[in-house]
Amino acid sequence: MNYSFVIDNRKCIGCHACSTACKSENSVPLGVSRTWVKYTEQGAYPNTKRYFQVTRCNHCANPPCVRICPVTAMYQREDGIVEFDKNVCIGCKACTQACPYNAIHVDPDSGTASKCHFCAHRLENGLEPACVVVCPQHAIVCGDLDDPNSEIQKVLSKNSVTVRKPEQGTAPKLFYIEGHDLNLTPTAAEHLSKEFLWAETPAAYRNGHAKKSASTNGTKRKSTSGTAIRRLAAQGHPNGGTVQTGEREASQMAQVAYDIRHALQWHWPVPAYLVTKGVAAGLILFLAVVHAFGLAKIGGTLAAVGFFTSLIFSALTSVFLVVDLEKPDRFLRVMFRPQTKSWLARGAVYLGLFSTLSAVWWGSEMLSLMGVIGEISPELRTAALVAMIPFSLGVTVYTAFLFGQAEGRDLWQSPLLPLHLIVQAVMAGAGTLLILNLFAPLAPEVFSLAKNGFLIFLTLDLLVIFFGEIAMPHASETAAAAAHKMIHGEFKSYFWGGAIAVGHLAAFLLVLTNVGIGMALGGVAMLVGLYFYEYAFVTAPQKVANS
Structure with missing residues (x-):
């Protein structure tokens, strides 16, 4: 057995049914999420497009969270599911630092690490995870990668897929059909606004604020792609990765419209x-x-x-x-x-x-x-x-x-x-x-x-x-x-x-x-x-x- 997920972004409508089903099934407290939908928007009004991405634990084949856990509270099952034991966890938060995907959080009720565990309790009773069952578009597919007749293997054999941060070497098993770079790459789109679609964002969460500025010498610059913006950010651009294009910032062409907050785990x-x-x-x-x-x-x-x-x-x-x-x-x-x-x-x-x-x-x-x-x-x-x-x-x-x-x-x-x-x-x-x-x-x-x-x-x-x-x-x-x-x-x-x-x-x-x-x-x-x-x-x- 080797369980895995496929998210078909051609079908996802950003309805959050998976998020709410996950919270209901696993009694996930307010303020944290095991599964969430990220929205990013690209373009300048009226020429805009919105992208959705269901985000959760990748159940990596090479999970760094398991290696760093000092007490085996985070562990990998024989069927490939990365599971956790809240009764063992000491709350050191090392696993949250080891995960390159922000998939692990500290449960405010138990004070222990928590994340998607593939609804293992449902699988063991012959049921699919709650998010799979509730999705109205069947945009989420799960199954055994080792079974050539499974639905997930058939989907993977017919479609080109991408994963998040393959360069980390974690071998993630959460695959995306038509995964968009703006969502797959965390720094491709900035959190510029003080507000998301339905909420204000805490100051500690925002990477920066959008600011208007005049063009240099009255000359408009060409629009800069998200890749170029990230390249400038990696080189230490003084504007934190934003580039002026006329009277608007190029990073405004790609910004996050909805996401969940991830708290800092290691403090003073x-x-x-x-x-x-x-x-x-x-x-x-x-x-x-x-x-x-x-x-x-x-x-x-x-x-x-x-x-x-x-x-x-x-x-x-x-x-x-x-x-x-x-x-x-x-x-x-x-x-x-x-x-x-x-x-x-x-x-x-x-x-x-x-x-x-x-x-x-x-x-x-x-x-x-x-x-x-x-x-x-x-x-x-x-x-x-x-x-x-x-x-x-x-x-x-x-x-x-x-x-x-x-x-x-x-x-x-x-x-x-x-x-x-x-x-x-x-x-x-x-x-x-x-x-x-x-x-x-x-x-x-x-x-x-x-x-x-x-x-x-x-x-x-x-x-x-x-x-x-x-x-x-x-x-x-x-x-x-x-x-x-x-x-x-x-x-x-x-x-x-x-x-x-x-x-x-x-x-x-x-x-x-x-x-x-x-x-x-x-x-x-x-x-x-x-x-x-x-x-x-x-x-x-x-x-x-x-x-």
Whole structure:
């Protein structure tokens, strides 16, 4: 068995019968939808045309939502249906970031992931999905792709079909007959108006507003196709992908007239967790490398202070992770019933081992300092610090692989991300030492290394940001659109004012004062700027349409 859908756009009349049948059959709450109909309109009055598209889970043959789920709440059945178990879901929302189609939402009643599940309960009783039964035009066909005599195979054999975002490699099994590019490609038509056909759109949902402007030098420009508009958007066009054509914008020739709202799923706790995790791992990584390579000797006092500070930030990291869950009481399922392919589950293991070892060595150093046990030998301390290096690196870079599984956010797919996280961690670790120096003065050689290391990695971080987000072209249109939002759009104040001005330039100048409190303030400025950068980096891709 290999269940699949075909939508015949030649027949669809945009009546929403499928949407309402889905809500009724599956008790879908208000405010969210498993199946919905998107309207787009093309042309300028009176020469216009409207296109409809039934949109839902694609039940991909290679579903990224299944791989990223840390507790197997999202899973693929033997018959090809991608199903979910709300009784297992912890509400981490990773699956919503992994889906390139905006097909998964958080159920406001259960606080768990939810989506189309092919009306599996009906199939198991010999019935077709509710949307198929209710469609007045028989525009929705479902069936077994492995059965050559099934209706869906006959339809597919006679018609040319398209799918959404084939470049993602998910092998979607929701096929469209005469699927139009304006609907299939999320960024082909902009959400320009304050209103849809029957509703006002929330400000957070709109990509922009239509604005009239005069033609350049009184000369009308030729109309620009949707493909050309998207190409300009991918190149970072300053108008967010709109091109002036006389007194109207070319993007007005193709705009969304009706769609459903998709809420942002990852908020401030995620960028905060990236900062605290960077400090926790970076501090130990810095001390371990300095000691292991003989650049400076780390004594018992500094080791105890370092491990204790790292533990505090590890604890904060765990708090932010739990706070962001819709089902925080289920958090321990990540450890006790992990889905081993998920980098969220793997990261929890790395973080747990790192925190446990840090606690053991901090406790040992404290007992030694209090005279409860004998003095820890330099060889044993060296072995302990060296042993922490792979765990520090694991805690640092696992997020890059987690973001790599979030296939709905192309900006996070950068191959530079593991390197960038290591640079950020060392920068954060050195900056934290400059802050700690106010309360527990460092040995001169350690202080010098912390200062110089901070300045070097602060500069490296700026270079990685410049080449990774500004200078180099991005690999996809949606990644370019997210970078444009981050650098030139609604997040530019976070990026330029927070990350660059405060987190890099001010931090650099404060450390150059060579005054203790000034250098500590430089470390604080760096951490503030790092949060602003992570906030823009995490939020901007979520503002790019996926449906």
